[in-house]
Amino acid sequence: MKKYRAAVIGATGMVGQRFLMLLENHPWFQVTAVAASKSSAGKSYEESVAGRWKMSKPMPEAVAKLIVEDASNIERIAGAVDFAFCAVDLPKDQTLALEEAYARAETPVISCNSAGRMVPDIPMIIPELNPHHAAIIDRQRERLGTKSGFIAVKPNCSIQSYTPALHPLLEFRPEKVFACTYQAVSGAGKTLESWPEMADNVNPLIPGEEEKSALEPLKIWGVITERGIKPAIAPTFGVQCVRVPVTDGHMAAVSVSFAKKPSKEEILERWKTFEPLPQRWNLPSAPKPFLKYFDEPDRPQTRLDRDFENGMGVTIGRLRPDPIFDWRFVSLSHNTLRGAAGGAVLTAELLCREGYIINK
Ligand code: NAP
Numbered sequence: 001m002k003k004y005r006a007a008v009i010g011a012t013g014m015v016g017q018r019f020l021m022l023l024e025n026h027p028w029f030q031v032t033a034v035a036a037s038k039s040s041a042g043k044s045y046e047e048s049v050a051g052r053w054k055m056s057k058p059m060p061e062a063v064a065k066l067i068v069e070d071a072s073n074i075e076r077i078a079g080a081v082d083f084a085f086c087a088v089d090l091p092k093d094q095t096l097a098l099e100e101a102y103a104r105a106e107t108p109v110i111s112c113n114s115a116g117r118m119v120p121d122i123p124m125i126i127p128e129l130n131p132h133h134a135a136i137i138d139r140q141r142e143r144l145g146t147k148s149g150f151i152a153v154k155p156n157c158s159i160q161s162y163t164p165a166l167h168p169l170l171e172f173r174p175e176k177v178f179a180c181t182y183q184a185v186s187g188a189g190k191t192l193e194s195w196p197e198m199a200d201n202v203n204p205l206i207p208g209e210e211e212k213s214a215l216e217p218l219k220i221w222g223v224i225t226e227r228g229i230k231p232a233i234a235p236t237f238g239v240q241c242v243r244v245p246v247t248d249g250h251m252a253a254v255s256v257s258f259a260k261k262p263s264k265e266e267i268l269e270r271w272k273t274f275e276p277l278p279q280r281w282n283l284p285s286a287p288k289p290f291l292k293y294f295d296e297p298d299r300p301q302t303r304l305d306r307d308f309e310n311g312m313g314v315t316i317g318r319l320r321p322d323p324i325f326d327w328r329f330v331s332l333s334h335n336t337l338r339g340a341a342g343g344a345v346l347t348a349e350l351l352c353r354e355g356y357i358i359n360k
Helices: 014-022 074-080 093-103 131-144 163-172 209-220 264-273 337-355
Strands: 006-011 027-036 084-085 110-111 151-153 174-183 222-225 226-231 236-243 250-258 292-293 314-322 326-334
Touching: 006 014, 006 337, 014 027, 014 084, 014 292, 014 337, 027 226, 074 093, 074 326, 084 222, 093 110, 093 131, 093 151, 093 314, 131 151, 131 226, 131 337, 163 174, 163 209, 163 264, 163 292, 163 314, 163 326, 174 209, 174 326, 209 236, 236 292, 264 292
Parallel strands: 006 027, 006 084, 084 110, 110 151, 174 236, 292 314
Antiparallel strands: 174 250, 222 226, 250 326, 314 326
16 A cells, blocks of 8 residues: 655644654554744754653654754645644644645645634544544535645544543433543643643643533534534533643543433443444554443543553543433543544544545
8 A cells, every 4th residue: 555645744742743653653654744833944853852852752763864844835845745734833823824725735634723623614523423524525625726635623632531422322312511621731732840830739720621622522513514514502511621730641520411311221332332433444543442431430540541542542430320410420531642643643544544635
């Protein structure tokens, strides 16, 4: 199989570094371009990240010698790759403008940034939940005037701990969800060393996070219309997001009420038998299983379980009756793997398999 040539834009950052690790021995993708801001451009990748390599394993040899390009050099980068992953730290309007410029240069962009998430014709995909939303790409291409270029995004890392657990229960019509998330410092691009104020501390504010966490699941469950993806109107979400002193892994404590209340056995059975498209298609990064329920009363735990299925699976536990809602449970996902770079890689695999990304 001819590998797809991929660029990583924002390659020097925390999420960019994760991309490079995940793509090191990828069976379908090869990183042939790395790009960042002007201040990193022109140096080898190794030189440009010297002193700020944040991964626990060494940098892949194949990218160490690549020369970092200025991400605004769009024609040159777009001309040399089949598609691009994007994780840049820029104001939203500049991020969307950059991503659209790549798309208009006929280069599909799979983005970890939030800028395009609420644009109706940009699909926001969790491959196991809403792979069918890829169909909106045709409409986006009409708007952009492209043949192959488009933008697809992944949702915020916070929702990926609880939306996958709720998804197999949609047939019971969830009406109200209250989720409290316990989010790792890497979600802010930090480590416990670079953010010492978080040691022995809990911070009750993650700016903008609660709004995204309540809205984004509704787009994931939305329907495709003439005008783009129309978000679902239920359930109503109340979300409280707090930062906790862990390195990686976002946990959620969730309470939910249903129009048609399921039994405990029905919920457990839906989680156990959920086998979505990426798993059936054997996509290289698809976790098997996607969801795992623990019978042990003290699981999942962040440190023990965030790496379940290479950090791509979602773990669930403590399902029990709720005195205010119907049921409550705890769920966990890895924020920089499933919640960022890994989720984007799986989305790219899905879009290659469906023919939206092609070898140019
Ligand atoms: P980060 O570590 O601060 O990295 C930012 C990247 O953006 C660097 O490669 C930086 O390049 C590049 N950049 C900055 N200004 C640029 C410009 N003008 N042109 C081109 N590139 C520029 O941030 P991060 O944590 O990786 O997050 C990146 C994005 O992913 C953000 O939008 C974030 O919200 C999103 N995200 C993060 C997580 C997470 O868990 N951390 C999860 C989901 C989504 P230089 O090194 O040259 O400055």
